[in-house]
Amino acid sequence: MKLEIQNVSKKYNRNKYGLKDFSITIEKGILGLLGPNGAGKSTLLKMIATVSKPTEGIIILNKNNILKDANYMRKQLGFLPQDFGVYPNLNAVEFLEYMAAMKGIGGPNLKPRINQILEGLNLLDAAHKPIGSYSGGMKQRVGIAQALLNNPKIVIFDEPTVGLDPEERVRFRNLISDLANDCIVILSSHIVSDIDTIADKVAIMKNGTLITHGNQETIIKKIQGNVFKTSIDKTQLADFKNRHIIVSTSRKNEKLNVRYISSQPLENSIKKETNLEDAYLYLTKIN
Amino acid sequence: MKSFIKIIKLDYLQRTRSYSFLITLCVSLAIAYTFVPEPNATYSTIRIDDYVGYYNSAWFGYVTAIITSITLSLIGFFLINSGIKTDISTRVGQVVAATSISNFKYLFSKVLSNFLVLITIIGIVFIMSIILFFLYNDGFVFEPLQFIKPYIFITIPSMFFIAVLAVVFEIVFGKYSVVQNCIFFFLFLGLMQFTPKNNFQYSLDIFGTKIVMNELENTVKKIININSTENLSIGYVLKNVKKAKKFHFNGISFPTIYLLSRFIWILIGVGIIAIIAPFFHRFNVKEKITKPTKNKVSIVKEFSKEIELINIPKASLNYSRFPLLKTELLLLIRKDKKWMWIINLIGMLLLTLLPLTIAHQMVLPILWFLQVNRLSDITTKEITNNTHYFSFSSFKPLSRLLVTQLYSSILLLLFLASPLIIRLVINTNFLLSFSVFLGGIFIVLLASVLGMISKGKKLFEVMFFMITYANINGIVFVDYFGGFEHNQFYPVQLSIITLILGSACFFIRNYQLKG
Numbered sequence: 001m002k003l004e005i006q007n008v009s010k011k012y013n014r015n016k017y018g019l020k021d022f023s024i025t026i027e028k029g030i031l032g033l034l035g036p037n038g039a040g041k042s043t044l045l046k047m048i049a050t051v052s053k054p055t056e057g058i059i060i061l062n063k064n065n066i067l068k069d070a071n072y073m074r075k076q077l078g079f080l081p082q083d084f085g086v087y088p089n090l091n092a093v094e095f096l097e098y099m100a101a102m103k104g105i106g107g108p109n110l111k112p113r114i115n116q117i118l119e120g121l122n123l124l125d126a127a128h129k130p131i132g133s134y135s136g137g138m139k140q141r142v143g144i145a146q147a148l149l150n151n152p153k154i155v156i157f158d159e160p161t162v163g164l165d166p167e168e169r170v171r172f173r174n175l176i177s178d179l180a181n182d183c184i185v186i187l188s189s190h191i192v193s194d195i196d197t198i199a200d201k202v203a204i205m206k207n208g209t210l211i212t213h214g215n216q217e218t219i220i221k222k223i224q225g226n227v228f229k230t231s232i233d234k235t236q237l238a239d240f241k242n243r244h245i246i247v248s249t250s251r252k253n254e255k256l257n258v259r260y261i262s263s264q265p266l267e268n269s270i271k272k273e274t275n276l277e278d279a280y281l282y283l284t285k286i287n
Numbered sequence: 288m289k290s291f292i293k294i295i296k297l298d299y300l301q302r303t304r305s306y307s308f309l310i311t312l313c314v315s316l317a318i319a320y321t322f323v324p325e326p327n328a329t330y331s332t333i334r335i336d337d338y339v340g341y342y343n344s345a346w347f348g349y350v351t352a353i354i355t356s357i358t359l360s361l362i363g364f365f366l367i368n369s370g371i372k373t374d375i376s377t378r379v380g381q382v383v384a385a386t387s388i389s390n391f392k393y394l395f396s397k398v399l400s401n402f403l404v405l406i407t408i409i410g411i412v413f414i415m416s417i418i419l420f421f422l423y424n425d426g427f428v429f430e431p432l433q434f435i436k437p438y439i440f441i442t443i444p445s446m447f448f449i450a451v452l453a454v455v456f457e458i459v460f461g462k463y464s465v466v467q468n469c470i471f472f473f474l475f476l477g478l479m480q481f482t483p484k485n486n487f488q489y490s491l492d493i494f495g496t497k498i499v500m501n502e503l504e505n506t507v508k509k510i511i512n513i514n515s516t517e518n519l520s521i522g523y524v525l526k527n528v529k530k531a532k533k534f535h536f537n538g539i540s541f542p543t544i545y546l547l548s549r550f551i552w553i554l555i556g557v558g559i560i561a562i563i564a565p566f567f568h569r570f571n572v573k574e575k576i577t578k579p580t581k582n583k584v585s586i587v588k589e590f591s592k593e594i595e596l597i598n599i600p601k602a603s604l605n606y607s608r609f610p611l612l613k614t615e616l617l618l619l620i621r622k623d624k625k626w627m628w629i630i631n632l633i634g635m636l637l638l639t640l641l642p643l644t645i646a647h648q649m650v651l652p653i654l655w656f657l658q659v660n661r662l663s664d665i666t667t668k669e670i671t672n673n674t675h676y677f678s679f680s681s682f683k684p685l686s687r688l689l690v691t692q693l694y695s696s697i698l699l700l701l702f703l704a705s706p707l708i709i710r711l712v713i714n715t716n717f718l719l720s721f722s723v724f725l726g727g728i729f730i731v732l733l734a735s736v737l738g739m740i741s742k743g744k745k746l747f748e749v750m751f752f753m754i755t756y757a758n759i760n761g762i763v764f765v766d767y768f769g770g771f772e773h774n775q776f777y778p779v780q781l782s783i784i785t786l787i788l789g790s791a792c793f794f795i796r797n798y799q800l801k802g
Contacts, residue, residue, distance in 0.1 A: 049680045074682045085673025089621040098614040102681035106605030120594025
């Protein structure tokens with residue numbers, strides 16, 4: 001399995017790009033796609049999912065140009081969009097049967113497959129109730145279920161953990177790890193903790209461009225030794241912000257504990273272990 | 288007050304900054320162009336016996352104001368009667384409900400924004416009436432007052448009242464939009480039947496048009512010197528080849544009681560809103576309509592076993608359209624309330640029992656029109672339900688999904704028309720049964736194309752309503768189901784139009800799929 005995105009751009013008008021000259025090669029495993037809101041993650045994923053076409057560049061899956069043969073991608077795609085809806089008058093089983101028919105799958109194994117997926121996503125009890133009566137998290141799980149229907153070889157999850165509670169998030173992560181043994185999983189989020197525990201590789205985007213791409217260790221190495229923790233007065237915060245990149249703050253009495261990135265740390269600072277969130281914040285700030 | 292104006296302004300902007308509103312304005316412009324026929328045209332809009340007025344300012348002003356008042360009262364209602372529904376579906380309503388705005392203020396802001404939408408359309412018609420005056424000028428002087436007066440005293444108060452009715456109907460009938468539309472339609476027909484005779488009775492005419500129509504009749508009566516004029520025709524009469532004679536119409540001087548009544552109708556409208564405001568659901572809709580204890584799905588906290596993907600049976604490839612068709616039909620069937628199916632069955636019974644001509648000319652178009660809610664989002668439900676990412680990334684969305692969506696809707700219409708088709712076949716009237724078949728395909732394709740172009744339901748809903756209204760009134764030109772007598776080329780013409788619509792449908796969807 002090899003997905004090659006070559007010099008892809010999405011131009012909305014003369015000066016506005018959703019994505020600009022974006023290139024990346026993705027192979028089996030989990031790619032975590034990180035970026036602030038508006039970075040172009042969803043634009044890229046929609047293009048890979050054949051929902052939208054780039055204005056420039058090509059997307060190749062196993063030597064097939066999917067811009068010319070979109071159905072080649074669609075046959076092996078599982079796609080969970082960021083903002084999707086459901087037909088409220090159908091129940092979960094009917095909706096999944098409909099999705100299966102759209103994907104061109106069926107046969108005697110379809111019903112057992114649907115039931116087992118619903119069971120695994122904790123939806124079996126509500127499977128025959130109209131989706132209109134589901135909570136946000138349940139709808140999100142229906143969305144995840146439809147992405148798994150067709151034994152996908154490429155799975156795209158765009159902000160998949162929205163609406164899921166902590167337990168569901170853990171189960172979802174396990175599911176993705178399981179999936180990645182056999183296919184390409186692209187997982188987009190702006191929440192680093194959704195990605196850092198499971199992604200084999202990480203790509204960080206900003207303003208429609210790729211800032212960096214590689215495995216987590218390589219990315220983290222870029223700021224190794226530059227993450228510190230210190231305590232400052234609340235009144236110093238504004239000035240501190242101007243001089244360093246703040247990762248997080250926490251209140252302690254009249255003081256603020258600050259975790260920050262800097263090449264010139266304050267004297268009383270303690271050096272901290274670097275993680276993906278530090279690297280992400282650093283890279284998106286300086287680029 | 289400032290914030291109240293802001294609410295109206297922003298609501299108005301939200302409604303008018305849409306592609307469908309732009310199309311509505313273009314259609315209004317095109318229709319307004321036909322309000323006063325070109326001197327050699329073979330149709331008429333307002334004609335009294337064999338007479339039409341000289342093309343002076345008064346004729347243009349009054350004729351366009353009357354036709355606008357009548358047509359926009361009917362069509363405008365359907366255009367604006369979803370302001371509150373939109374706030375429910377976009378969930379803005381919940382935010383509104385949590386603010387300090389009073390029910391009356393909120394509802395009145397909806398009335399005013401409805402009114403502004405209608406005024407915008409009136410503005411387009413008004414400008415077109417002036418353009419037409421200069422286009423077809425008979426050498427008369429341009430008198431702006433003759434244009435402004437009828438619009439101010441006839442059209443604008445009518446539109447305000449329609450804006451009020453739209454809000455009232457939304458509150459009273461809630462999400463039962465079919466009931467809402469049907470009741471308004473019959474109310475409209477009832478109001479149109481009202482025939483006032485004196486100044487006091489004129490003031491009871493909501494549309495305010497009867498006073499002018501009677502004046503036109505009386506003028507012609509004096510010319511031809513008879514007491515009864517039975518051929519006053521208002522509305523489109525096609526193939527009106529007999530050349531009309533001309534008479535002078537210089538406008539009318541409205542009696543004081545009439546002028547006062549137009550103002551009073553506006554006050555009555557405000558009063559109705561004040562009366563109904565305490566009964567407004569204030570977006571507490573779900574709790575009112577459903578019984579939460581019965582329908583709400585509880586979140587099960589105990590987790591079942593995790594998915595082991597490797598052990599899940601793999602589904603095989605199956606490119607059959609049948610499962611898609613099954614669900615598309617299910618979606619269509621469940622679209623409206625269950626009792627709508629009782630009405631559909633009654634309609635089918637009438638198609639079976641009533642004389643063939645009545646069944647074909649009257650029952651069929653009405654029965655099909657009752658499916659407007661199902662048909663209007665055949666190809667837009669992906670957008671409205673936000674499932675388009677699934678549909679557009681499905682396998683062969685054009686040749687499988689779109690085709691199935693069209694098939695299912697055609698099947699629904701043909702199923703409803705089946706008693707009539709069977710009767711026509713038994714009578715060996717194969718051409719007519721083919722026309723019904725073709726009509727079903729035509730209306731489904733029209734719904735699909737208009738839905739895709741306007742990215743919404745309204746355009747088709749209004750268009751379908753107009754077509755049905757015209758058919759019930761025996762206007763042969765818009766007969767799409769072979770209910771009336773036609774020349775031998777009719778099936779060919781209808782087939783060609785259907786084919787064009789079909790091609791457009793595939794072309795537009797293909798374009799959408801290319802993102």
